[in-house]
Amino acid sequence: MTVQSKISSAAAEAAGVLDRLGVAPALWTGGSRPVRSPVTGEVMAHVHDASPAQVGAAIEAAHTAFLTWRNVPAPRRGELVRLLGEELRAAKADLGALVTLEAGKVTSESLGEVQEMIDICDYAVGLSRQLFGLTVATERPDHRMMETWHPLGVVGIISAFNFPVAVWSWNAALAFVCGDACVWKPSEKTPLTALAVQALFERAAAKFGEVPAGLSSVVIGGREVGEALVDHPKIPLVSATGSTAMGRAVGPRLAGRFARALLELGGNNAGIIAPSADLDLALRGVAFAAMGTAGQRCTTLRRLFVHESQYDAFVPRLKAAYASVKVGDPRAAGTLVGPLIDEPGFKAMQQALADAKAAGGSVHGGDRVEMGEAFYARPALVEMPGQVEVVKRETFAPILYVMKYRTLDEAIALQNDVPQGLSSSIFTNDMREAELFISARGSDCGIANVNIGPSGAEIGGAFGGEKETGGGREAGSDSWKAYMRRATNTLNYGKTLPLAQGVTFDV
Ligand code: UN1
Numbered sequence: 001m002t003v004q005s006k007i008s009s010a011a012a013e014a015a016g017v018l019d020r021l022g023v024a025p026a027l028w029t030g031g032s033r034p035v036r037s038p039v040t041g042e043v044m045a046h047v048h049d050a051s052p053a054q055v056g057a058a059i060e061a062a063h064t065a066f067l068t069w070r071n072v073p074a075p076r077r078g079e080l081v082r083l084l085g086e087e088l089r090a091a092k093a094d095l096g097a098l099v100t101l102e103a104g105k106v107t108s109e110s111l112g113e114v115q116e117m118i119d120i121c122d123y124a125v126g127l128s129r130q131l132f133g134l135t136v137a138t139e140r141p142d143h144r145m146m147e148t149w150h151p152l153g154v155v156g157i158i159s160a161f162n163f164p165v166a167v168w169s170w171n172a173a174l175a176f177v178c179g180d181a182c183v184w185k186p187s188e189k190t191p192l193t194a195l196a197v198q199a200l201f202e203r204a205a206a207k208f209g210e211v212p213a214g215l216s217s218v219v220i221g222g223r224e225v226g227e228a229l230v231d232h233p234k235i236p237l238v239s240a241t242g243s244t245a246m247g248r249a250v251g252p253r254l255a256g257r258f259a260r261a262l263l264e265l266g267g268n269n270a271g272i273i274a275p276s277a278d279l280d281l282a283l284r285g286v287a288f289a290a291m292g293t294a295g296q297r298c299t300t301l302r303r304l305f306v307h308e309s310q311y312d313a314f315v316p317r318l319k320a321a322y323a324s325v326k327v328g329d330p331r332a333a334g335t336l337v338g339p340l341i342d343e344p345g346f347k348a349m350q351q352a353l354a355d356a357k358a359a360g361g362s363v364h365g366g367d368r369v370e371m372g373e374a375f376y377a378r379p380a381l382v383e384m385p386g387q388v389e390v391v392k393r394e395t396f397a398p399i400l401y402v403m404k405y406r407t408l409d410e411a412i413a414l415q416n417d418v419p420q421g422l423s424s425s426i427f428t429n430d431m432r433e434a435e436l437f438i439s440a441r442g443s444d445c446g447i448a449n450v451n452i453g454p455s456g457a458e459i460g461g462a463f464g465g466e467k468e469t470g471g472g473r474e475a476g477s478d479s480w481k482a483y484m485r486r487a488t489n490t491l492n493y494g495k496t497l498p499l500a501q502g503v504t505f506d507v
Contacts, residue, residue, distance in 0.1 A: 010037045010101055014044040017098045018192065021091055022199040028192060033220065035192055038104035038339040039330060041373025047191045050219040055183075055228040061214025062154040062181035063234045068212040070151035070179040077177050078128025080211060083204035084173070085121030088114060091200055095165065095193070097331075102190045103164050104339040106330040109293055117169035117197075120459045120475060124173035127480055131178065142494025149484040151179025152260075156229035156238040158250070161341055162296045162396075163241070164190035165197050167264070170459065170474045171239045171483075172216065178483040180237075181215045185229055187242075189341060191220045230254055237262065237482065241298075244394075244420070244468045251470070262482050263470025264463075266394040267422030269445070269454040270303040270415040272437070274408065274428035277307075279314050281451060282427040286400075287321050289425070289453025291379040294337050295398030296345070298469075299423045299447070299455035303391060304402045305411040311404050315383070318402070319364055322381045327369050339376045340397060346375035349397030355390040356382045356401070366399070392418045408433055416444045422465030423447035423454035446473070 014037070018028055028035070031048035050058070069077065088095065092114045099110035133147035155175045159167040164186060172182045186194035198218045205211035219225050226246075230238055230253045239262040240250050247265040254261040271289065273282055289301035306314055330338030340346045346368065353366045366380030379398035384391055391401045405411040415424055424443040427450075428434050434450045436442050446465035447457060457463055462477035464470070473479045499505060 010040040011042050011044045014098065014101050014192065017094045017101070018045075018196060020094050021098070021196040022203060023192075023195045027195050033188070033191070035102065036342070037101050038341050038374055039101055040371075041375075044101065045192055047195070047220050049221040050225055052224070052228060055219050055221070055225055056232075058183050058214065058217045058219050059154060059229070059232050059234055062183050062217060065212035065215040066151065066153055066179070066181040069181060069215055072179070074128045074131050074177055074179065077179060078125045080204060080208045081121050081128070081173050081176050082125045083207050084201055085118050085125070087200040087204045088118050088121065092118070095196055095200070098193050098196055099164060100330050100338075102192050103161055104330055104341060105293055106335050106338050110330075113163060113166045116166040116459060117173075120166075120169050120173045123459055123476060124177045127174070128177040131480065131484065133486065138490065139500060140492075140498045142492060142496075144491045144493070146489050148487050148489060149481070150487060152483055152485050153236040154181045154183060154234055155483060156232070156235045157182055157184045158226050158229065158238065158240040158242065158246075159184070159186050159194075160242045161187040161189040162293065162298070164193040167241050167474075168194070168197060170463070171262075174480045175483045176215070178480055180483055182217075183229060183235070184216070184218050185225050186218065186220065188220075188222055191218075194218045194220070226250070227253075231257070233257065236260060239472070239474065239482075240264070244470075247468075247470050260482065261470075262472035262474065264298065264472050264474060265468060265470040266420045267298040267300070267465060267469055268302050268392065268394045268418045268420040269299055269423040269425075270305060271301050271424070271453060272405070272408070272411045272415065272426040272428070273304065273306040273310055273314055274426060274430060274433050275307045275309050276429040276433070277310060277314075277427035278429060278451070279310070279317070282314065283317055283321060285425070285427065285451070285453040286318060287325070289455045290400040291322070291325055291337055291398050292455065294340055295379065296341065296396050297455050299457065300398075301400060301425070301454050302394065303387070303415070303418075304400055305405045305414055306402060307411075308404050308406055315402060319381055322365050322379055325379065327376055327378055328371070337379055337398065339371070339374045343375055345397060346377060348395055349377055349380070349399060352390055352393075352395040352397065352399055353380055353382070356384065356399075359388040359390060360385045361401070387414050387417065394420060408436065412437065412442055419468040420465065421445045421467035422469040423449070423457075425449040425452060425454045427451055
């Protein structure tokens with residue numbers, strides 16, 4: 001197949017998928033913003049940026065929708081999310097194909113991303129009957145004290161290209177059952193999947209029958225659209241996923257107006273291969289975590305600390321896996337590593353490799369794989385003499401820095417000695433090492449795993465990290481609390497008015 005015929009097939013495939021998913025052609029043709037497929041480099045569509053007036057109108061409509069939606073009983077709100085999950089199940093193959101075309105993920109990972117959406121919908125449906133607060137013992141007779149959780153308002157969602165649809169669903173599925181409305185600014189690089197998800201939401205809403213207009217909307221555009229969400233007084237919570245630089249801009253602006261920020265920023269995730277590690281298992285865990293999604297997950301494994309006793313047994317096997325992995329069209333069977341998102345992504349990778357070399361690293365792989373206008377690269381394994389500056393910085397590309405360690409305390413200190421704190425893992429069969437790693441003096445990350453890599457989390461746990469990762473928690477556990485406001489209620493069913501702390505105030 002020539003490059004040209006591959007290109008046209010990508011654009012044609014996108015058109016077919018958008019049509020089947022019910023996205024009106026007017027939404028993805030004739031606009032000023034071209035949408036390129038990283039698979040072929042070809043322009044697939046031209047979407048329309050939202051004007052400031054349109055963004056404002058979407059937020060106002062969402063706020064009006066919220067005023068109605070908050071009165072709908074939560075289990076009934078769950079029914080909308082159940083219907084959304086059904087639409088996603090029916091559209092899984094098509095939406096997965098569009099994720100591949102727009103974000104460049106291999107088919108299995110794109111389907112996994114849609115599955116993650118389905119999973120969070122199922123989770124949110126159950127949650128819609130469990131948004132409970134505590135009843136607390138009160139010090140006063142004939143009193144009751146309790147907490148109630150109420151809908152919060154409009155949630156602004158800013159998402160990144162690498163999980164173009166799942167991240168929206170982690171936020172939106174919870175927000176909808178919590179009684180909130182959502183306005184979504186997808187990455188400029190992946191607006192088509194957002195339009196497709198909005199079309200599926202509208203199908204679910206039509207089946208539900210009484211969803212207020214504007215409960216969910218998509219606003220496409222650049223930084224200024226994100227800023228409009230961040231600055232709008234009718235948005236009490238912005239959930240933003242992306243770079244630490246983005247978070248640094250968003251966080252203080254939200255703080256300035258006392259709005260909530262749920263930040264999901266950079267990761268620089270490590271793995272430790274301990275003396276007792278099962279090397280077969282570790283090899284598979286490291287390969288997926290470091291090379292999967294072409295190194296473009298926030299949870300991607302970027303730093304590997306191998307015990308000196310295992311280095312010569314493990315690292316050559318890992319190098320062989322790097323050399324054998326199939327890089328290419330993510331739609332093709334057998335491909336494990338698809339393209340980088342774009343040219344700046346490829347250049348950042350090459351720059352990091354040059355910096356690593358200059359710092360004494362020995363680079364294996366990392367070369368460009370020629371595929372027309374698109375940017376494919378072989379994943380790179382870099383043996384480093386130590387954890388120098390380039391290793392401490394997050395480069396969103398398939399680069400794994402490998403280093404030796406002697407003691408576990410040293411490995412844990414190295415793993416924690418980066419600005420980011422998202423995910424981490426240890427491969428060990430020593431129970432003491434495993435427990436130490438996840439203890440208070442172990443990993444300082446929001447996610448700490450044993451005998452699995454740092455990526456590929458399930459939705460049931462709270463997802464997020466510490467330090468420059470931003471501190472936010474999304475998806476499972478009690479993450480839903482970010483999308484609601486808590487009221488503490490004290491009720492007096494007696495005939496006297498005892499004051500707390502024994503205070504007297506007799507009039
Ligand atoms: C991200 O990389 O932006 O744990 C999110 C994982 C996925 C989510 C990653 N469930 O790798």
